[in-house]
Amino acid sequence: MVTDPSLDAVPAGRPRIDPSRAVIVGPLIAVVLGAVVLLWLYGLRDADPREMTQLGLVSLLRWPNYVALLLLVAGFCAALYRRDREWVLAAHLLTLIGIIHATPPLLYGTLRYSWAWKHLGIVDYILQHGGVNTGIDFLGIYHNWPGFFAGAALLAEISGPEHLMGFAIWAPVFFNVANLLALRFLLRSFSTDNTRIWLALLLYFITMWVGQDYFAPQAFAYLLALVLLGVVLRRFRRPRSGENLAASRAATAGALLLVSVLMFAIAMSHQITPLTVFLTLSVLWVGRQIRGWYLPVIAVVTMAGWAFTVARDYTIANLSELLAELNQPIGNMADTLEQNDAVSGAQQAVSLGGRAVIVVLVVVAAAGAYRLWQRGRLDPTVVLLAGAPGLLLFLTAYGGELLFRIFLFAAPALCYLAAAALTARGGDDALHTEFRFSALGTLALSLLLLPGFLLAYYGKDQWYYFTPQEVEAGSWIVEHSVPTTLLVRGNMNYPHDFRNYAAVFPVSISAEDDSARIVAQPVRVLSGWLSDPSYARAYVIITRSQELRNAAVGPMPAGALQDVAEALRASPRFHAVFHNKDAVVFTLVGRR
Amino acid sequence: MTRTQGEHRAGRATQGGRKHGVRMPRTATVVALCTALLVVLVMIAPEWLRVPAALLWVLTVPGLPWGLLMRLRDPLDTVVVVVASSMAWTAIVAGGMAVLDLWFPLLAVAVLGLQALAATLLPTTVLGDSTRPRRRQRRAMARRY
Numbered sequence: 001m002v003t004d005p006s007l008d009a010v011p012a013g014r015p016r017i018d019p020s021r022a023v024i025v026g027p028l029i030a031v032v033l034g035a036v037v038l039l040w041l042y043g044l045r046d047a048d049p050r051e052m053t054q055l056g057l058v059s060l061l062r063w064p065n066y067v068a069l070l071l072l073v074a075g076f077c078a079a080l081y082r083r084d085r086e087w088v089l090a091a092h093l094l095t096l097i098g099i100i101h102a103t104p105p106l107l108y109g110t111l112r113y114s115w116a117w118k119h120l121g122i123v124d125y126i127l128q129h130g131g132v133n134t135g136i137d138f139l140g141i142y143h144n145w146p147g148f149f150a151g152a153a154l155l156a157e158i159s160g161p162e163h164l165m166g167f168a169i170w171a172p173v174f175f176n177v178a179n180l181l182a183l184r185f186l187l188r189s190f191s192t193d194n195t196r197i198w199l200a201l202l203l204y205f206i207t208m209w210v211g212q213d214y215f216a217p218q219a220f221a222y223l224l225a226l227v228l229l230g231v232v233l234r235r236f237r238r239p240r241s242g243e244n245l246a247a248s249r250a251a252t253a254g255a256l257l258l259v260s261v262l263m264f265a266i267a268m269s270h271q272i273t274p275l276t277v278f279l280t281l282s283v284l285w286v287g288r289q290i291r292g293w294y295l296p297v298i299a300v301v302t303m304a305g306w307a308f309t310v311a312r313d314y315t316i317a318n319l320s321e322l323l324a325e326l327n328q329p330i331g332n333m334a335d336t337l338e339q340n341d342a343v344s345g346a347q348q349a350v351s352l353g354g355r356a357v358i359v360v361l362v363v364v365a366a367a368g369a370y371r372l373w374q375r376g377r378l379d380p381t382v383v384l385l386a387g388a389p390g391l392l393l394f395l396t397a398y399g400g401e402l403l404f405r406i407f408l409f410a411a412p413a414l415c416y417l418a419a420a421a422l423t424a425r426g427g428d429d430a431l432h433t434e435f436r437f438s439a440l441g442t443l444a445l446s447l448l449l450l451p452g453f454l455l456a457y458y459g460k461d462q463w464y465y466f467t468p469q470e471v472e473a474g475s476w477i478v479e480h481s482v483p484t485t486l487l488v489r490g491n492m493n494y495p496h497d498f499r500n501y502a503a504v505f506p507v508s509i510s511a512e513d514d515s516a517r518i519v520a521q522p523v524r525v526l527s528g529w530l531s532d533p534s535y536a537r538a539y540v541i542i543t544r545s546q547e548l549r550n551a552a553v554g555p556m557p558a559g560a561l562q563d564v565a566e567a568l569r570a571s572p573r574f575h576a577v578f579h580n581k582d583a584v585v586f587t588l589v590g591r592r
Numbered sequence: 593m594t595r596t597q598g599e600h601r602a603g604r605a606t607q608g609g610r611k612h613g614v615r616m617p618r619t620a621t622v623v624a625l626c627t628a629l630l631v632v633l634v635m636i637a638p639e640w641l642r643v644p645a646a647l648l649w650v651l652t653v654p655g656l657p658w659g660l661l662m663r664l665r666d667p668l669d670t671v672v673v674v675v676a677s678s679m680a681w682t683a684i685v686a687g688g689m690a691v692l693d694l695w696f697p698l699l700a701v702a703v704l705g706l707q708a709l710a711a712t713l714l715p716t717t718v719l720g721d722s723t724r725p726r727r728r729q730r731r732a733m734a735r736r737y
Contacts, residue, residue: 130695150686151650151679157697158634159646167647181672188669220679227676230669231662254661254714258677261658265680268687310691 029088032075033095039068040099049108049465054346054552056461057104058454072096073446076202080195081439089198093180096205100457101172101213110466111169114493114545116215117474119149120168121501126153127161128500135313136502144311147269148217168215175213175223176205182226183412189233190382190416193423199442200412200419206449207357208411209456210404221266221273222408228262228277231255233381236290260298267302268310272396274303276389276409283388289381322396347552350459353452358407360449365414368421386413418445463493463549470543471495473583477504477541480577486535488526490546490561494583505535509564515556522564523571530588537587540568544582619657620712626653627705631698654681654704657711681707 043064053059076092104112111117122142126132132143132150142149156164183204187197212218235255267274278299284290307315315322365386372378389409392402422441474495477487481503489496491510507529509518518525530538542565551558568574568586578585630649633642655677659670685703689695 126690126695130690131693132690134691146690147683147687150688150690151683153690154682154686154697154700155646155650158630158650158701159643160639163643178672178675181668182676185669185672188666220683224676224680227672231673234662234664251661251663254658257714258658258662258673261677261684262680265683265687269683 025084025088029075029079029091032071033091036068036072036075036095037099039064039071040103043068044103044107047107049461050467052462052465054462055350055455055459056464057107057458059462060107061454068099069450070447072099073202073206073450074443077439077443077446080199080442083195086194086198089194089201090180093198093201093205094177096202097173097176097180100205101176102170104461104465105169105173108465110468110471111165111215111495112172112461112464112466113211113214114464114466114496116168116171117495118497118501119215119217120164121497121499122146122149123153123156123164124499125502126150127156133502134310138506139497139501140314141271142217144314145217145269145271145306147265148220151220152215171215171219172213175219178223179213179226180205182223182230186226186230186233186412187416189230189237190379195438196416196419196423199423200415202442202446203361203415203418203449204411206446206453207361207415208408209354209357209453210408211457212404212408217270218273221270224262224266225273225277225409226412228259228266229280229385231259231262232281232284232290232295236292236295237381238288238291256292256294259295260302263299263302264306267306271307272392272405274299275395276392276405278303279391280385280388280409283384283391284381287380287384289384345552347459350455353455353459357449357452357456360445360452361411361414361418364421364445365417368417368419372417372420382413382416386410386417460552463545463552466495466543466545467582469580469582470545472580473541473543473578473585474498476578476585477539480537480539482536484534484536486530486532486538488529488538488540490542490564491549493545493549494541494543509561510550510555519556519560519564522567523573526564526568527571527573527588539577540564540574540586542584542586617712619660620709623653623656623705623708623712627701627708631701634698634701649701650682651675651678654678654685654708657708657714661711661714 043062043066044060047060049057049060051060072092072095076089076096079088079092111120118139119142122132122139125143126146126149132146134140134144136143152164152167155167180201183201184197187200191197212222232255235252263274263277266277278296281290281299282296285293285296369378369383387410389406392406396402422438422445477496478499481487481500483503485504487504487506489506489508491508492506497504497506509515512518526540530540532538542561547559547561550556550561565584565586569576569584573589574586575589576584577587626649630645630653633645637645652674655674658677658681659674662670662673664670664673681704685700685707689700
């Protein structure tokens with residue numbers, strides 16, 4: 001079946017620019033966007049990531065950066081007002097993605113986020129061993145859902161493993177550009193109104209601070225999920241009166257096969273994304289928005305099939321924990337809120353910034369839904385897409401990250417509804433005043449959202465950034481690890497486990513129940529651990545970013561890890577086998 | 593004309609009728625040539641050529657027929673379906689090999705290429721020709737004429 005997606009379609013409105021003005025639009029856009037990029041670079045000309053404060057990369061931004069963003073958003077609003085061609089709007093959003101997401105790779109030169117480093121470790125494991133080990137103790141979850149890592153390993157094999165780091169560093173830019181296309185594909189199944197679609201896209205990219213766009217299975221699975229939903233809404237949506245039902249057997253059957261392929265890749269790569277897709281498809285089917293009972297069945301069969309066959313050991317071992325989280329919406333929600341309440345100082349502002357962005361978006365989306373409902377144009381599909389991820393609250397706490405994941409999956413529909421609150425009714429010339437109002441409203445909303453977005457997205461970069469010296473220390477550990485090497489670290493926030501990770505048995509001081517005792521008597525406790533003869537080698541590593549993270553979010557008192565390092569340095573029982581200005585590695589005297 | 597009518601007509605114009613027999617072999621030829629070229633580049637090409645070629649191949653070739661199968665009118669929509677299905681197939685084939693401890697990268701490339709070649713045949717074999725009237729419609733037409 002082929003459906004007409006323009007449920008609440010309004011005249012799309014071709015540009016009203018007269019031909020003489022159209023000639024200058026292209027060069028003008030190029031000049032404005034060029035100026036935006038130059039201003040952004042100028043603002044960061046002397047930026048040193050080492051000097052970031054607890055506000056992260058925001059603390060390095062100067063007035064030219066804010067002027068650049070203002071100019072960019074104003075240019076986008078003007079293009080919306082003029083109802084420019086799609087490429088003009090796309091050029092603005094690509095510039096936005098470029099300056100926001102290419103800045104960390106260009107400025108840092110090292111891989112952002114400590115988790116991304118261990119993801120490299122799984123790819124390295126596959127390259128070294130030619131497979132995964134589903135029974136492995138450490139990071140076993142990645143071995144049980146290896147789709148993304150194996151795909152990355154294959155790419156590394158055919159392009160050269162030395163390029164893997166480059167792919168990982170630039171992954172956020174790739175995933176955001178791909179998400180732009182995927183979101184456009186999805187949103188175009190709701191409406192043919194380009195103004196509303198591109199406004200929704202702008203809102204998405206200035207609110208999506210959750211940071212699930214790095215070298216990770218969730219970024220991969222999210223992209224596939226967006227495309228899967230787009231395919232479902234194009235080919236399996238229930239027809240409405242007056243819609244074209246011209247059937248194309250091959251197209252429908254092909255779409256079903258494609259949905260199955262996408263679903264299988266998601267199910268073998270990530271845990272929560274297939275669950276969200278299943279919930280969304282079920283809600284759409286129960287709400288009679290899509291036809292085909294088999295769509296949620298395909299989702300649940302692939303998800304459960306993978307979890308109870310290839311990943312059965314991991315699933316069964318963690319089943320009781322998973323079942324305990326069932327039907328505990330308040331507890332599951334509280335897990336996320338508690339994790340974010342346990343911060344202090346500037347990090348509270350960062351946390352509040354993120355929450356404020358979500359609240360503002362939800363309020364504006366509600367206003368948009370009301371506006372559409374008043375006109376009888378509220379598409380139930382969009383409402384269900386916005387609400388379905390909320391059902392996750394009844395199923396899992398997802399390690400205290402659940403609310404962020406719900407926001408991530410609900411964001412496309414929320415942004416679409418929020419855009420509906422701001423877009424004018426139609427493309428009539430008489431509505432120019434309304435278009436002007438829409439453009440000003442969009443500009444005002446963007447200026448309201450951008451500070452919170454910048455705080456939430458960049459606000460933790462003080463410890464998400466790793467210096468080349470820390471990378472050097474991490475590489476030293478990799479090179480000097482043999483099977484059964486004990487590695488004690490302050491916490492996991494440093495370039496860790498990115499190569500040869502299975503050889504190392506890691507222990508984080510911050511994760512120990514008696515971390516206060518370790519900090520009080522580091523020499524005594526750590527010498528006891530490191531002298532254990534069951535380990536071939538034993539090291540303690542303390543780095544700058546470990547200390548920065550601990551100072552910002554704990555759980556130990558600020559400066560605790562520096563004190564540990566000082567105590568070990570002063571002790572005759574330890575000696576530093578590697579040190580530079582940002583990291584130090586100790587071992588026991590007389591031990592390799 | 594609605595978009596969907598347009599998509600349907602576009603599908604008929606390109607996928608069905610006389611042109612149907614032309615487009616799928618062309619896609620199959622592109623897939624086969626690109627896959628063969630990649631294998632050669634992996635073995636002999638310098639780094640500056642191998643990296644973009646590998647990246648481009650992984651992001652486009654395995655999903656090329658799947659994107660075309662969707663018969664979307666908008667080229668950017670087709671691009672995103674091609675990229676997503678390419679990534680999905682790469683993850684499935686590589687993940688399967690990793691789980692089965694059968695890690696042979698060039699074999700994975702070959703399997704992905706063969707999968708894409710097989711997918712080019714889907715519209716005319718497994719799925720049936722979209723422009724061919726269903727049996728009930730054929731009977732009705734026969735009665736009418």
